[in-house]
Amino acid sequence: MKTEKIFYNGRMIGSIRYSFFNEEEEEEYQMEKENLLQIIYPPTISWSMEWQRPHHILRQFAKHGFNAFFVDPNLHSMIQIEENFFITNSLSYFRYNKQNILYLTLPIPDLCNEIPYKILWYDIVDDEEIFNHIKNFKDQHQEMILKADIVTVSAKKLLERNLKYREDILYLPNACDWDLFSKVSIEKKNNKRIGFIGSLGHWLDYDLIDYCLKELNDYNFIFIGRIYTDKLNDQVEKLKENKNFIYEGVKSFHSLPSYLEQIDICIIPFKKNKITDAVSPIKLFEYYASGKLVVSTYFDEIKNFPFLLIARNKKEFVKQIQRSFAKVEDVDLRKQIREIAKEESWNNRFHKIFPKIMEKI
Missing domain, CATH: 3.40.50.2000 (Glycogen Phosphorylase B;)
Structure with missing residues (x-):
């Protein structure tokens, strides 16, 4: 041999x-x-x-x-x-x-x-x-x-x-995997649940997340994904001090639609830097295929994405979340969002x- x-x-x-x-x-x-x-x-x-x-x-x-x-x-x-x-x-x-x-x-x-x-x-x-x-x-x-x-x-x-x-x-x-995520229901509902799916890495703005948790303390924030490095454990533990922060840990890819069923709107709270400017977030396409309204910080790759609610600072991020909940029961709008994702399939x-x-x- x-x-x-x-x-x-x-x-x-x-x-x-x-x-x-x-x-x-x-x-x-x-x-x-x-x-x-x-x-x-x-x-x-x-x-x-x-x-x-x-x-x-x-x-x-x-x-x-x-x-x-x-x-x-x-x-x-x-x-x-x-x-x-x-x-x-x-x-x-x-x-x-x-x-x-x-x-x-x-x-x-x-x-x-x-x-x-x-x-x-x-x-x-x-x-x-x-x-x-x-x-x-x-x-x-x-x-x-x-x-x-x-x-x-x-x-x-x-x-x-x-x-x-x-x-x-x-x-x-x-x-996105259109066939998988398009199964998520877009029926009218408002559970006051805000979701993030993806790794909790150094590219997330933890100060922004903490600010949102405190300003929107009657909303639950559900995070699903692995903690990218051990160094970030302290950041996540700090977020857990807020009673409305729910960390679900890592879930299998094919189970994600069942979690999105329970979420009203989704967020992308990335930092703004050279690295995130060169990111194409898979989660954005998956959120859209699920018919979700999405609030994101500003970075170049997604700045012209239709229906995306973009915020350039903490206060604006909170306001965009509040605006999204005013539209969350608009089924026709969510159907339009889903149709965009249909053209963005793997x-x-x-x-x-x-x-x-x-x-x-």
């Missing part, structure tokens, strides 16, 4: 192991695998995290007939999630397939040298600044933009910031990237 280790930023992220009884068996295995068309997402984020862009993109490729593999070294085996959609802990399977679509959201040069691929797709989903702690990230990022067959970005700011390296970058914003995103894939095959 031979093992080849894959490293990123000095850390081993995976390995390829292969062994055969003789050369004839190896050749037979290689011939069998090399004609399969499949997309691979190498070890980057955990499968068990809240569903993010790579989860959704791979699922769409699986739905359209591709074999799709999400690699997470924390797993113990290969598991089939849905038809054509697998999670696995090993890169071994892919060594003999020359039809691989290698899908990256981080520049991993060693991986490109070890895994054969037909198409290298580099998907830029965050601003470079968020990776300042990774040595040589900027150089590797630029190298990957030039090397990749296809480069996409999730936000317009990311497009602006990377066009200097390459002109054919495709803008492919985030989206299925539609697949049909935007698919022609680019076919051009390269």
Whole structure:
């Protein structure tokens, strides 16, 4: 048996192991695998995290007939999630397939040298600044933009910031699982419940959230998602001092509509900075597919989104929440909001990237 280790930023992220009884068996295995068309997402984020862009993109490729593999070294085996959609802990399977679509959201040069691929797709989903702690990230990022067959970005700011390296970058914003979230009822109701779904990370404005909790103390604020780092536990504990703050923890992706059923309006209380200006929040599309009115802080990617109630300071955020509750029983308005999300589905995103894939095959 031979093992080849894959490293990123000095850390081993995976390995390829292969062994055969003789050369004839190896050749037979290689011939069998090399004609399969499949997309691979190498070890980057955990499968068990809240569903993010790579989860959704791979699922769409699986739905359209591709074999799709999400690699997470924390797993113990290969598991089939849905038809054509697998999670696995090993890169071994892919060594003999020359039809691989290698899908990256981080520049991993060693991986490109070890895994054969037909198409290298580099998907830029965050601003470079968020990776300042990774040595040589900027150089590797630029190298990957030039090397990749296809480069996409999730936000317009990311497009602006990377066009200097390459002109054919495709803008492919985030989206929603329309079939799942459109099941949420939009019947008239007002339970005075305000919701947030997503990671509680450093990009949230905790002072703003605390202010809203105190100013709107007769409303319940329901937060669903993991606390991004242990350092933020104190922030969340401080919010819990308000009796109207309800932290539900992490919930499975497919259970989220049942929680949204109990929520009247949704919020996106992000900080305003260079990083959030380059964010395309999946939650916005999911809120809209659920027929929810949404109040958000101001950042570039969503500033022109129809029906979105935007606030530029704490007082305005509270006022926008109050305005949204004045409209919460307007079923026709909520139907219009839902229809917007119908055009912002992951299925539609697949049909935007698919022609680019076919051009390269």
